[in-house]
Amino acid sequence: VNRRVIAHVDMDAFYASVELLRYPQLQGLPVVIGGGRRRGPLDHSPDVADFERLRNYTGRGVITTATYAARGFGLHSGMGLMKAARLCPDAIMLPVDFDEYRRLSRLFKAAIRAIAPQLEDRGIDEVYVDLSAVPGVDDGQGLKLAQLLQAEVRAATGLTCSIGVAPNKLLAKLGSEMQKPNGITLLMPEDLQSAVWPLPCRKVNGIGPKAAERLTAMGLHTIGDLARCSRDDLIDSFGAHQGAWLHDVAWGRDERRVVTQSEPVSMSCETTFERDLHAVRDRAELSAIFTRLCQRLAADLQRKSYVGRNIGIKLRFDNFSSITRALTLPEFTSDAAAIRRAAGQCLKRAPLERKLRLLGVRVGGLMRSDEVMSHTVDVAQSLSLFDNEALTGKR
């Protein structure tokens, strides 16, 4: 049996660290990333006093990432900015700059790929890497390889990362969190009892707030507690699928492969309004936003060369409850007007008594637009070549 060597590489406080790279004068200060898109360009080397402070913020944003200094004040990602402002009014607030984060994301992934090509993307700031076939990985060289990965990532980006090395994804992911920032943790099966069992169940990727609460209610707090449950008891409580999975997790078992390529399933655009809007009273404003979302989504699909035929909307009401409505079109599309029409049909089936907080549009059932050739949609498109506009050469 070939034992695998899997690494999980997790960039440390990624967005915040990218900003500290740009503004080294903020090093060591509480800084949070979040809020609006951008708020006027800053000078190249602004004084610390020139940065926006949390105390001046009004709005509905949340913290996307907090520097380690900010975490010292109890700030963390997902926290509402208004609440964060109460905890640490002097914290510096920076708008998100996704283009820059994506640029550095590509750099760090390329640096890793150059050493270990079997890489699975897990979002902008983390990856799994299968090191099994990398030369020199045998007996005890896992640490050396992880050090090499860290060095190359830092050389390529100036950023630090934390790495877990283990026989599978589950343990590698647990490991990468254990010695943040800039840490390396090797987890072997024999470390299960000493290093993994003491951890709260919530640390496991896939056990969220709801599952953790159910486990707590059963008196199960740590992964070790879980390991003392029989497989059958867990299956009785959580169902065949999740119960068996929980049991495997507790014993450090995970056979999932590192998936080096995948296709997107859906794309979406959504926005939270600055104030809650009423479907009737704010009809014009809402309609304009709705159309803009569809246009942005269509542009995204076209830029990435995808079409889809499942069109859906998401509504969030003033009480934070959400609903979705969706329909499947007979033909694939990435056309803004077609998406807008279908999404409008969906909206008709939604209750609109309450004020709205968020509106979203989604296209699912995606297919690469260059693979759609033989499809009926192209019949429609080629037919449109013969419409009047094309024939008369207008436009």
Place this chain on the structure above:
DNA sequence: TCTGGGGTCCTAGGACCC
């Protein structure tokens, strides 16, 4: 003034078909 935006996967029920 609590609670962003972009995703994936799972479940459950109904429609429909063989």
Place this chain on the structure above:
DNA sequence: TCTGGGGTCCTAGGACCC
């Protein structure tokens, strides 16, 4: 006059993740 068993597609909601 009581009622199969699969399979697939679709919708809606929910849990979870980054």
